[in-house]
Amino acid sequence: MANQLEIRNLHARIESGEEILKGVNLVVPKGEIHAVMGPNGSGKSTLAKIVAGDPSYEVTAGEILVDGQSVMEMEADERARHGLFLAFQYPVEVPGVTNANFLRLALQAKLGQDVSVMEFYGKLQKALQILEWDESILTRYLNDGFSGGEKKRNEILQLMVLEPTYAILDETDSGLDIDALKVVSKGVNAMRGPGFGAVLITHYQRLLNYITPDVVHVMVEGKIVTSGGPELALKLEEQGYEWVKGLAVAAG
Amino acid sequence: MELTSTLSRDLVLQVSSTLNEPDWLRAKRLLAWETFTKLPYPTPRTEEWKYTDITEVPFEELALELPVGQSLTREALPAEVKLRLEQAQLSGFAVFVGADLVYAELPEELSKQGVVLTSLHEALRTHPEQVEANLFKAVNWNDLVGAQASRRENSKIPALNAALFTHGVFLYIPKNVEFSKPIGVFKYLEGQVSGVAGRGSDALGKLSSSRTLIVGDVNSQGVYIEEYISPAKVPASVNTSSTELILAQGAKLRHAHIQTLGEGFYHFHRQRAHLDRDAALNDLVVDMGGSIVRAEVQSEMLGAGSYSEMLGLYFTSGTQHVDHYTLQHHVADHAYSDVLYKGAAKDGSRTVYAGLIKLEPGAQKTDAYQTNRNLLLSPEARSDSVPQLEIAANDVKCSHGSSTAPVDPMELFYLMSRGLPQHVGQQILVKAHLTDVLTRIPIEPLREHIEHIIEEKVRL
Numbered sequence: 001m002a003n004q005l006e007i008r009n010l011h012a013r014i015e016s017g018e019e020i021l022k023g024v025n026l027v028v029p030k031g032e033i034h035a036v037m038g039p040n041g042s043g044k045s046t047l048a049k050i051v052a053g054d055p056s057y058e059v060t061a062g063e064i065l066v067d068g069q070s071v072m073e074m075e076a077d078e079r080a081r082h083g084l085f086l087a088f089q090y091p092v093e094v095p096g097v098t099n100a101n102f103l104r105l106a107l108q109a110k111l112g113q114d115v116s117v118m119e120f121y122g123k124l125q126k127a128l129q130i131l132e133w134d135e136s137i138l139t140r141y142l143n144d145g146f147s148g149g150e151k152k153r154n155e156i157l158q159l160m161v162l163e164p165t166y167a168i169l170d171e172t173d174s175g176l177d178i179d180a181l182k183v184v185s186k187g188v189n190a191m192r193g194p195g196f197g198a199v200l201i202t203h204y205q206r207l208l209n210y211i212t213p214d215v216v217h218v219m220v221e222g223k224i225v226t227s228g229g230p231e232l233a234l235k236l237e238e239q240g241y242e243w244v245k246g247l248a249v250a251a252g
Numbered sequence: 253m254e255l256t257s258t259l260s261r262d263l264v265l266q267v268s269s270t271l272n273e274p275d276w277l278r279a280k281r282l283l284a285w286e287t288f289t290k291l292p293y294p295t296p297r298t299e300e301w302k303y304t305d306i307t308e309v310p311f312e313e314l315a316l317e318l319p320v321g322q323s324l325t326r327e328a329l330p331a332e333v334k335l336r337l338e339q340a341q342l343s344g345f346a347v348f349v350g351a352d353l354v355y356a357e358l359p360e361e362l363s364k365q366g367v368v369l370t371s372l373h374e375a376l377r378t379h380p381e382q383v384e385a386n387l388f389k390a391v392n393w394n395d396l397v398g399a400q401a402s403r404r405e406n407s408k409i410p411a412l413n414a415a416l417f418t419h420g421v422f423l424y425i426p427k428n429v430e431f432s433k434p435i436g437v438f439k440y441l442e443g444q445v446s447g448v449a450g451r452g453s454d455a456l457g458k459l460s461s462s463r464t465l466i467v468g469d470v471n472s473q474g475v476y477i478e479e480y481i482s483p484a485k486v487p488a489s490v491n492t493s494s495t496e497l498i499l500a501q502g503a504k505l506r507h508a509h510i511q512t513l514g515e516g517f518y519h520f521h522r523q524r525a526h527l528d529r530d531a532a533l534n535d536l537v538v539d540m541g542g543s544i545v546r547a548e549v550q551s552e553m554l555g556a557g558s559y560s561e562m563l564g565l566y567f568t569s570g571t572q573h574v575d576h577y578t579l580q581h582h583v584a585d586h587a588y589s590d591v592l593y594k595g596a597a598k599d600g601s602r603t604v605y606a607g608l609i610k611l612e613p614g615a616q617k618t619d620a621y622q623t624n625r626n627l628l629l630s631p632e633a634r635s636d637s638v639p640q641l642e643i644a645a646n647d648v649k650c651s652h653g654s655s656t657a658p659v660d661p662m663e664l665f666y667l668m669s670r671g672l673p674q675h676v677g678q679q680i681l682v683k684a685h686l687t688d689v690l691t692r693i694p695i696e697p698l699r700e701h702i703e704h705i706i707e708e709k710v711r712l
Contacts, residue, residue: 052669056661080671092666096687097680102670105680109671141687158670 002068003030005166010062020046022222031194036201038219039241044201048170052086053079083165087155093143100138127160149180156187168199173207185210205237220248257312284414287393294405303604303636304575309518317458319351333438341697343433349440351418365429372420390496390524409520413461413492420463430473437478443486457489464495468503475506486516495523499531506534513541521547529555539566550579553587564593568601575604582615591622596682598629606638615645622652627685679710
């Protein structure tokens with residue numbers, strides 16, 4: 001029970017708006033990679049942001065547990081320091097702080113101590129090599145003027161340097177060409193191991209050709225309606241989402 | 253009601269005679285004094301002061317800070333100044349404590365070429381013609397441009413400064429002389445009467461008045477940074493400063509006014525550059541300190557092909573109120589001016605920006621731009637922005653724009669989701685907001701100093 005990310009009966013809405021999550025249940029054991037698929041508007045991205053602590057949503061019921069500990073009372077930065085990471089669907093551009101400085105600040109915040117330049121660059125270089133990226137990216141301002149693909153790749157660079165226990169990748173694949181998709185997948189696969197769990201949120205099966213999930217969940221209208229192995233993703237690819245919408249109605 | 257004033261015509265005469273001034277200067281002081289006594293103080297009913305209420309400012313309740321003739325060794329300079337000297341990488345520098353020039357240093361390579369860095373009153377003896385020809389040329393008690401001229405109370409505080417200034421800087425850069433390592437001037441204001449019993453809550457502040465006159469001769473080039481420094485907290489004190497930048501044909505000047513006065517200071521600054529043909533100014537005004545601050549920064553494009561970059565940075569916190577006014581006055585043709593003022597406000601602080609681009613009929617082929625952007629870090633903070641254009645020429649390129657917005661919660665969430673505490677995230681976003689101004693400051697030690705101030709202020 002302790003070694004997992006657990007989302008328990010999560011209900012949430014945009015501040016005093018319509019309910020978007022209607023009782024999400026999801027368990028991701030450490031060491032596994034799960035995919036959450038679903039049609040547009042099913043609440044996948046909302047789920048990702050709420051787990052990371054986005055204050056613009058209001059959780060009305062349920063719990064999120066990291067290794068058995070509730071993170072409901074924690075701000076986003078505390079959750080990050082507890083091992084959660086969100087790769088954003090739309091990473092923010094921040095001029096004025098270089099990628100390297102930002103990463104070092106974040107790593108220091110996470111570890112709660114100074115990180116030596118040697119140690120830091122060691123981590124960076126390893127990650128850059130896997131992501132087939134050169135060092136010039138480090139002196140550019142954070143995401144400033146990056147292409148869509150560069151931004152997504154930068155999210156994975158952050159993931160690899162910060163080494164969270166659980167990561168949620170929110171549509172990291174969308175908008176990527178096939179080469180970028182392969183590189184990003186390489187990064188995630190490099191993270192794979194007994195100390196790391198991940199949720200891949202995606203609309204398309206394509207990503208799962210490169211990162212094989214242990215479990216695939218399907219989310220419709222704010223709920224997980226069915227789960228299965230990788231073959232479920234293929235079925236969705238072939239048959240579309242119509243049939244799972246039926247499941248949502250049946251689940252009521 | 254208290255009717256007595258600490259200021260008087262006799263005080264004007266006393267200041268002038270204590271400083272051994274020539275007759276022409278005493279006469280000008282008296283003219284300024286007459287103007288001062290005739291005019292009311294500006295109030296929020298004065299269009300240009302709509303958002304800035306100075307009725308609480310004790311202009312006439314404080315003793316004027318007079319020179320006491322002190323000088324100091326470099327070791328004995330105030331700690332705050334010494335710290336800046338270590339960091340600033342200057343060529344020459346001068347330090348004022350109160351109304352006294354206590355220390356000055358100018359490398360021989362500059363003085364040999366005829367560069368002069370001294371107090372205004374020393375310059376009255378050594379370079380009398382230069383001073384007489386240029387003092388009050390750009391900033392005086394009757395210098396209003398545009399619609400302001402019909403509201404003469406806009407001259408009230410500059411008239412006070414002209415009548416009662418007690419000290420000043422004179423910088424002269426001779427024809428064809430160039431230097432690129434900055435000269436720095438530090439005006440250190442103690443903000444209270446030293447050595448007087450009653451320090452603490454009932455201690456009295458002071459009224460300080462100073463001027464800066466910079467004359468860049470034909471095809472000269474120089475860099476000048478002026479910093480206003482005081483203890484972090486002072487009893488209510490007033491500082492007025494006037495800066496005149498007189499740039500002859502082809503002269504280039506990089507000028508910075510950096511104000512980090514403590515809480516309790518009311519700071520009123522008026523600066524104006526006269527730019528002759530092909531002269532170029534890169535100006536930077538940074539207002540970080542003070543309780544109520546008003547800075548008026550003006551460029552007069554008098555010669556064809558003149559150029560004026562005018563950058564502004566401000567970051568307010570607590571109950572600070574900082575008001576900037578810029579004027580780009582294009583008289584001649586083919587001139588270029590670009591105002592970029594950016595600021596951030598946190599807590600319950602307020603910022604005001606008003607700017608005017610005014611093009612006279614002869615100002616054809618002008619390029620003039622004006623941008624003001626404000627970032628609000630709290631729901632109680634407020635920024636008002638009033639850009640204005642007045643164009644009497646028809647073949648010109650002009651644009652202006654302003655915006656005020658709170659911190660984007662998505663941006664802050666992004667940074668916090670990487671483990672950064674909220675104040676660090678805000679710090680990064682304030683810097684990000686100010687980056688396009690910061691990156692236009694090529695003097696690296698100065699940019700680092702400003703970035704450091706920003707970081708400290710976010711944390712507070």
